[in-house]
Amino acid sequence: MMRFSTLIRHPADWMIGGSVDNAVVLTSRIRLARNLKLVPFPGWATAEQRRLAMEQMLPVIQDLRQMKDAFAQSLSGLTAVQKQVLVERHLISREHAARTEGSAAVIERRQSLSIMVNEEDHLRMQSIRSGLNLRVAFDALNEVDDELQQRLPFAFDRKLGYLTTCPTNLGTGLRASAMLHLPALVISDQIGQVLNAIGRMGLAVRGLYGEGTESLGNLYQISNQSTLGEAELKIIEHLERVIAHVAMHEANARLKLLEDEAVMLHDKMGRSFGILQHAWLIDSKEALNHLSVLRLGANLGFFPKETVRLCDTLLMEIQPAHLQLNVGMKLSPEQRDERRAQIIRQHLQNVPAPVKVSPQPKNLPFSDPPETPEL
Amino acid sequence: MNCDFCDQKATVFLTQLVEGQMKKVCLCESCAQEKGVTDPTGFSLADMLMSGTPTSAIVGTPAFIKPRGNNVKKCPNCGFSADDLNRVRRFGCSECFEVFRPEMELILRGMHQGIHHVGKVPKGYEEIHARDEKLEELRGRLESAIQTENYEDAAQLRDEIRRLETFQPSVTLP
Numbered sequence: 001m002m003r004f005s006t007l008i009r010h011p012a013d014w015m016i017g018g019s020v021d022n023a024v025v026l027t028s029r030i031r032l033a034r035n036l037k038l039v040p041f042p043g044w045a046t047a048e049q050r051r052l053a054m055e056q057m058l059p060v061i062q063d064l065r066q067m068k069d070a071f072a073q074s075l076s077g078l079t080a081v082q083k084q085v086l087v088e089r090h091l092i093s094r095e096h097a098a099r100t101e102g103s104a105a106v107i108e109r110r111q112s113l114s115i116m117v118n119e120e121d122h123l124r125m126q127s128i129r130s131g132l133n134l135r136v137a138f139d140a141l142n143e144v145d146d147e148l149q150q151r152l153p154f155a156f157d158r159k160l161g162y163l164t165t166c167p168t169n170l171g172t173g174l175r176a177s178a179m180l181h182l183p184a185l186v187i188s189d190q191i192g193q194v195l196n197a198i199g200r201m202g203l204a205v206r207g208l209y210g211e212g213t214e215s216l217g218n219l220y221q222i223s224n225q226s227t228l229g230e231a232e233l234k235i236i237e238h239l240e241r242v243i244a245h246v247a248m249h250e251a252n253a254r255l256k257l258l259e260d261e262a263v264m265l266h267d268k269m270g271r272s273f274g275i276l277q278h279a280w281l282i283d284s285k286e287a288l289n290h291l292s293v294l295r296l297g298a299n300l301g302f303f304p305k306e307t308v309r310l311c312d313t314l315l316m317e318i319q320p321a322h323l324q325l326n327v328g329m330k331l332s333p334e335q336r337d338e339r340r341a342q343i344i345r346q347h348l349q350n351v352p353a354p355v356k357v358s359p360q361p362k363n364l365p366f367s368d369p370p371e372t373p374e375l
Numbered sequence: 376m377n378c379d380f381c382d383q384k385a386t387v388f389l390t391q392l393v394e395g396q397m398k399k400v401c402l403c404e405s406c407a408q409e410k411g412v413t414d415p416t417g418f419s420l421a422d423m424l425m426s427g428t429p430t431s432a433i434v435g436t437p438a439f440i441k442p443r444g445n446n447v448k449k450c451p452n453c454g455f456s457a458d459d460l461n462r463v464r465r466f467g468c469s470e471c472f473e474v475f476r477p478e479m480e481l482i483l484r485g486m487h488q489g490i491h492h493v494g495k496v497p498k499g500y501e502e503i504h505a506r507d508e509k510l511e512e513l514r515g516r517l518e519s520a521i522q523t524e525n526y527e528d529a530a531q532l533r534d535e536i537r538r539l540e541t542f543q544p545s546v547t548l549p
Contacts, residue, residue, distance in 0.1 A: 037469050040453045044467040120465075142495075149497050155469030156500060160479070161492025163472055165465045167482050172494040202488070229489015 002071040002109065004082055008089075008325070012111035013130060015089070016312045020131035023299045024247040026179045026219070026312070027130055029090070030137040030236075032145055033164045033173035034123040037153045041165040042103070042118040050102035054117050060151045061106050061115050066144055071107040076100045081330070084321030090128065092116055113144065120165050121173075123148070132243055134176050134236045142232075161228060171228030176236050178243050179208060183218040183296040184253035194246060198222060201242060209288060217288035217315070222246070258300055259359040269297040269354035277348050281334075282341040287318050291344075302354040310347050317343055378403035450474045510539055 014027055035041060039053050054074075062072055075083065075096070083097040092105050096119045103118040116124040127141035148154075155163040161171035169175070185191045195205045204223050207215025222243055224235050257265055272290035275282075291311050298307035316322060318340045324331050327339060378385045378401060385401035449456045451474070455467025460475065472479070483490045513536050520529040 035469060038452060040468045041466065043463070043465060044453060044455060044459075145495075146498065154497060156497055157469075157472055157492070158504070159491055160472055161494060163466075163469045167464075167466070168486060170483070171487065171492045174494070226487040228483065228487035228492060231494045 002069055004071065004073070004078070007071040007107060007109070007111070008085060011313055011316055012089075012128075014112055014128045015130070015316055016309050017130050020129075020133070022131045022312075023308070024181055024250045025132040025243060026181060027090075027128055028132055028134045028137050028178045029126060029128045029176070030134060030141050031124060031126040031175040031177075032141055033121040033162065033169045033175075034125070034145070034148070034152075035155045035163055035165070036122050037155045039122065041120075042122060043120060043165060047102055050118050053122055054102055054104055057117055057123065057152060058104060058106070060148060061117070063151075064144060064147060066113055066140075067106055067108055067115075069109060071105075071109070073105055074101075075103045075105065081321050081324050085325050088319040088321050089316065093119060093124070095119060096124070113140065115144075121169070132178060132240065132247065134178065134240050134243075135233075138174075138176070138232065138236055168225075169227050172230075172232050172235065174227055174232050174235060175223055176239050177221050177223035178239070180220050180222065180243070180246060180250070181218060181292065181295060182220055182246070182250050183292050184257050185250050186215075186218050188253050188257060190249070190253060194249060195220075198242060198246065202226060203239065203242060209284070216285055217292040219288075219292070254296065254300060255359075258357065262357065262359060265297075265300070266302065266354060266356065268293050269302045273297075273303075273348075273351075273354055276344050277351075279341045279344070281337045282344065283333075283337050284318065284320070284340070287340055287344060288315070291315060291318075297354055301357045303351055307351055310351065314344060314347055317347075377401070381405075448474055506539060510536065513539070 017026075036053060036056070039045070039056075040049050042050055042053075045053065058072065061067060062070065078086075083092070086092045086105065086107075087094050087097045089111065091107050091111060091114045093116065096103065096105065096116045099118065103116070105114065105116055107114040112129065113127050114125070116126075125141055125144060127137040127144075129137045129140075157163055162173040164170055164173050182191060182194075185194055198205050202225055204225050206221050208219035208221050209216040222239070224239050226235070230238075272293035276287070276290050276294065279286075291314055294303065295308055295311040297303050298305060298311065317326070320331075320336055323336050323339050323343070326343070331339060377383065381403060383403035383405070386404050447457065450467055450471045452470035453468040455471050455474075457475070459467065460471075466472065466475070475482075480490060513532055517529055517532040517536065520526075520532055
């Protein structure tokens with residue numbers, strides 16, 4: 001079986017883009033919730049019932065062709081930091097990390113498929129891809145679901161669809177989401193309007209880091225809320241259309257900023273770059289916000305293209321549990337700030353200072369996709 | 376009026392249109408802070424209501440289902456009661472949905488695009504479902520045939536039941 005250290009050694013392709021365009025949409029994620037017939041749901045089951053359910057499901061999951069040589073571990077066999085690392089990588093949920101005996105996680109080698117056993121539902125499966133690729137992520141997960149369904153008695157009802165612990169997941173049990181980097185919409189003060197419009201379309205938006213409306217690093221997650229009364233592909237197509245539209249707005253806002261306020265942008269790049277390259281103490285909030293600026297700059301040509309990849313790697317590596325795993329010991333917040341600054345300096349040492357960028361010729365490369373919803 | 380999340384005095388009142396339904400939430404100062412309800416334009420009430428944490432908060436539908444006392448239903452499979460449902464707003468097992476089926480419409484009101492599943496159906500489900508319904512009907516007819524001592528029909532029904540019972544659908548459900 002795969003060791004934790006092997007699983008976590010490298011960031012997954014989906015975390016750093018690979019060959020996919022992830023300038024605005026970083027990742028696409030699909031989650032399916034499934035439960036066993038008759039067996040009490042994890043939150044209502046006794047410890048013994050949970051254990052039995054896990055023993056019924058785990059071998060079937062590990063037997064999946066897609067899970068060959070996967071990482072499989074009972075949550076009681078992981079340390080708090082290890083669990084937190086999995087949360088920071090979005091491989092398990094925060095709720096799942098809080099569980100111990102009777103819960104498990106199975107994670108595919110490339111970290112693009114993970115299955116939580118006895119989370120809120122008996123099974124929470126998720127598939128992740130970089131860029132805007134919800135359909136691809138869904139097809140992969142749907143196949144896994146088909147195979148599990150032949151060997152596990154899933155709770156299904158003609159009228160209510162797949163039965164889930166919480167009624168908000170009934171029907172398809174599908175949550176599709178994408179993570180977007182929207183710095184230009186924030187800088188140009190259009191973000192509130194865009195988020196409102198998304199909310200009115202029955203979709204949920206939240207900042208990826210930070211509480212409430214605040215979003216650190218200008219990272220936002222958009223997802224569907226409704227799971228019942230619409231077919232899977234319809235949910236996904238609708239979401240994908242809205243996201244493509246938001247991404248187009250962001251891309252145009254970036255070019256507009258470059259056209260109208262090149263000096264202001266250059267100034268921002270220089271300041272963020274200076275701080276990241278020379279800070280010796282930096283907290284998450286400050287780091288995320290400057291990395292966001294750098295990421296934008298790399299996309300607009302202020303920094304070499306590969307800088308996007310560096311930023312995405314750092315977004316992962318500077319999180320508290322990753323820092324602690326990296327040094328192999330528990331760190332106080334102050335020690336973390338020191339370590340965070342050090343890792344950032346290392347990664348950015350070969351990145352040159354921002355260069356002057358002249359605005360692109362007028363023709364915007366991003367035109368409206370067909371049938372865009374009103375924003 | 377008290378906060379929907381704790382029992383302190385509510386000072387923040389929110390109303391939002393969620394999928395055509397008016398939803399209201401009352402919060403005290405500290406819960407409002409905690410939920411990030413400072414700028415009502417940028418956060419979704421539906422999100423907060425559905426986020427899992429203690430939500431006794433959907434004012435449009437005061438209790439999930441009928442208040443305690445009136446509804447003493449309990450799931451025969453897992454023992455989950457109407458009170459439990461009101462308290463945790465979640466279900467105990469797959470059979471609970473049968474028990475609380477009459478209340479489902481109320482529970483689902485305004486929650487989703489629809490109240491009937493139109494998505495994926497497990498392979499073989501329809502086929503097996505049809506077979507089970509047919510079997511049930513045939514067994515009923517067999518019983519009454521035996522009672523009326525109509526043995527000719529009974530024998531025929533028995534054979535048909537056997538044939539159906541051994542019929543292997545193209546896909547089997549676990």
